Amino acid sequence: GMGVSTITAARILKGQLQNKMGEEHMWLYLSPTTPVSALPETYNTNAQVPDSAGTATAYLCGVKANEGTVGVSAAVTRAQCNTTAGNEVTSILKWAKEAGKSVGIVTTTRVNHATPSAAYAHSANRDWYSDSEMPPEAIQQGCKDLAQQLVENIPDMEVILGGGRKYMFPKNTSDVEYPSEDKHQGTRLDGQNLVDVWRAKKPKDKHTRYVWNRTELLALDPKDVDFLLGLFEPMDMMYELDRDAETDPSLTEMVQVALKILQRNPRGFFLLVEGGSAPGGRRKGTGSKRHLPEIHWLDSTLERLGNQSAWEQGNGRVAADDFRVNVTSLKFTGWTPQSLVLFCLAPMHSDVDKMPFTAILYGNGPGYKVVSGERENVSAVDYAHANYQAQSAVPLRQETHGGEDVAIFAKGPMAHLLHGVREQNYIPHAMAYAACIGQNTGHCRSGAHHSTAGLLPCLSTLAPLLLL
Ligand SMILES: *[C@@H]1O[C@H](CO)[C@@H](O)[C@H](O)[C@H]1NC(C)=O
Numbered sequence: 001g002m003g004v005s006t007i008t009a010a011r012i013l014k015g016q017l018q019n020k021m022g023e024e025h026m027w028l029y030l031s032p033t034t035p036v037s038a039l040p041e042t043y044n045t046n047a048q049v050p051d052s053a054g055t056a057t058a059y060l061c062g063v064k065a066n067e068g069t070v071g072v073s074a075a076v077t078r079a080q081c082n083t084t085a086g087n088e089v090t091s092i093l094k095w096a097k098e099a100g101k102s103v104g105i106v107t108t109t110r111v112n113h114a115t116p117s118a119a120y121a122h123s124a125n126r127d128w129y130s131d132s133e134m135p136p137e138a139i140q141q142g143c144k145d146l147a148q149q150l151v152e153n154i155p156d157m158e159v160i161l162g163g164g165r166k167y168m169f170p171k172n173t174s175d176v177e178y179p180s181e182d183k184h185q186g187t188r189l190d191g192q193n194l195v196d197v198w199r200a201k202k203p204k205d206k207h208t209r210y211v212w213n214r215t216e217l218l219a220l221d222p223k224d225v226d227f228l229l230g231l232f233e234p235m236d237m238m239y240e241l242d243r244d245a246e247t248d249p250s251l252t253e254m255v256q257v258a259l260k261i262l263q264r265n266p267r268g269f270f271l272l273v274e275g276g277s278a279p280g281g282r283r284k285g286t287g288s289k290r291h292l293p294e295i296h297w298l299d300s301t302l303e304r305l306g307n308q309s310a311w312e313q314g315n316g317r318v319a320a321d322d323f324r325v326n327v328t329s330l331k332f333t334g335w336t337p338q339s340l341v342l343f344c345l346a347p348m349h350s351d352v353d354k355m356p357f358t359a360i361l362y363g364n365g366p367g368y369k370v371v372s373g374e375r376e377n378v379s380a381v382d383y384a385h386a387n388y389q390a391q392s393a394v395p396l397r398q399e400t401h402g403g404e405d406v407a408i409f410a411k412g413p414m415a416h417l418l419h420g421v422r423e424q425n426y427i428p429h430a431m432a433y434a435a436c437i438g439q440n441t442g443h444c445r446s447g448a449h450h451s452t453a454g455l456l457p458c459l460s461t462l463a464p465l466l467l468l
Pocket residue numbers: 080081082083137
């Protein structure tokens with residue numbers, strides 16, 4: 001989920017892009033066909049406004065944690081390697097794997113970014129992307145960087161798709177896509193090629209594929225791939241608006257390939273999908289014109305997922321994460337009239353400084369601008385441009401997260417468990433309960449979760465609920 005203002009703004013924009021007024025537009029997916037919703041409280045154990053690492057730990061591992069830490073309990077202090085041992089917590093992805101399901105991660109951020117890494121890693125610091133981002137002391141104390149943990153911790157993870165190439169290759173190795181750009185070179189000080197390490201950990205009789213561009217990804221025959229690693233950018237992937245259609249797949253395309261591989265497992269699958277560009281980019285301060293469409297892509301992806309037969313059968317679980325914290329202080333205000341394009345000016349002017357203002361504004365961020373002692377007159381600038389930074393009340397180079405509750409939408413067997421205002425770390429427990437995985441399977445058919453039966457063990461008990 002994301003903050004409700006963001007959901008509403010993206011919904012109106014999507015309607016307008018379809019030549020409707022906008023306000024009346026219904027999400028394809030986040031619609032009455034997804035009837036169950038809840039408001040998870042996102043705060044971290046040591047922070048009111050949370051970060052993505054502590055929140056990802058909450059909704060993937062079921063334990064609220066300190067900001068900046070992934071896959072560890074609140075006993076771990078950020079960046080203190082020696083507080084980690086003994087405080088590791090496991091994720092619902094791991095529980096699914098242990099129950100014999102296939103598992104995967106699809107993200108538009110780097111694959112070792114905060115959200116995906118909480119699914120497989122245990123780290124006192126979300127910023128330890130490779131060993132070159134770690135202090136020597138942490139390495140001496142035995143802590144491992146996130147890229148290393150990606151290839152080691154759950155070596156039988158079937159699908160990993162996203163960005164993050166540079167953290168996998170030795171320092172000074174030039175990037176395959178941007179060979180002349182130094183900033184995209186490999187970063188690893190230990191000299192390892194982690195793609196080779198990843199490959200070497202797979203059974204020899206399995207088909208293991210590494211791809212780095214869209215052409216190769218779409219050329220794969222998913223029936224012939226058991227393990228897939230796709231790294232499409234040195235760091236995070238591009239906004240949909242800026243995407244190179246030859247080298248970078250869309251989120252939807254990545255999910256479609258992932259599902260074809262994961263669905264081959266008759267015992268089902270767990271897939272974590274993150275549309276991570278919207279929060280990241282918004283924080284970097286590029287215009288809302290780039291951000292809101294990211295949410296549209298997520299919606300289309302979800303719709304396509306909703307149409308997948310595996311989902312319909314209750315045989316798959318997709319944690320369609322997206323913007324798990326209310327990543328923004330975005331607001332749209334100003335008594336705007338019907339059909340107003342949200343990037344445009346509100347009809348009224350300030351009755352104090354007499355200047356106009358845009359419908360979308362931010363609490364803080366790079367959009368703060370004073371010109372000759374006054375708030376900038378936006379009617380003189382191209383506020384509809386994709387790079388326009390909407391005005392904010394407080395100047396910050398990067399916008400901060402917001403602290404309010406976000407919205408979660410649930411569909412499928414036992415979706416009703418996600419209802420009402422909830423602690424965020426309740427989410428994976430509810431999902432695991434519904435899927436008969438993890439620690440609490442007492443309600444499942446006895447021993448069924450260890451069977452090799454084709455369907456999800458609790459499907460028979462769930463069928464009447466589905467009919468209701
Ligand atoms: C853990 O490491 C920190 C430095 O990062 C040090 O100050 C502290 O004394 C260490 N604690 C233990 C129990 O070794």
